[in-house]
Amino acid sequence: ELKVEQNPLFLSMQEGKNYTIYCNYSTTSDRLYWYRQDPGKSLESLFVLLSNGAVKQEGRLMASLDTKARLSTLHITAAVHDLSATYFCAAPSKGSGAGSYQLTFGKGTKLSVIP
């Protein structure tokens, strides 16, 4: 059974600082997904990492994937208040039906950026 663990679960950081969120998963996978959720809203796709060594960046967020270590990181550079949200990582697994494919999500990291 696939397990996805994120840490930390809560992160309070000052504006301008850097930090990294870690996502470990328990079974082999060649891809990993990151989502963002604002309070009271639904999940929005941030990054899809499709292979070992993949790195994607958007603004102050950069995600990377190490499939050998079963680890993905989401690095925040010079945080700003607008980045306050909950961030989820998710890893895929196949279902029993042909063509079925599902995601298992971590519990999420609630990020608060303080001015």
Added chain:
Amino acid sequence: DVKVTQSSRYLVKRTGEKVFLECVQDMDHENMFWYRQDPGLGLRLIYFSYDVKMKEKGDIPEGYSVSREKKERFSLILESASTNQTSMYLCASSLGQGVAGSYNEQFFGPGTRLTVL
């Protein structure tokens, strides 16, 4: 843009009622999913469907059933609602495995916050 819509943003029902949550996607996606989200527990998969009339149990299917009669629509049914089913319900869809351009990225609807009294 992919659009996933859910029939209600907020819903209040009484214990024992039959509840239908509807989800519609407009991107011809093969896969559709129902999750519930609770504080401290993250997202948990209830059911998913990888084709019309095909469904598969997720991690917490007890107390729920689903229906997918058309490709664009996936319904979650609570046969007899109970207070422990009070939660945020999220629907998502994705392209099928093996479809060109598919990365199995899931796109989420706005959510339905269900309260069972």
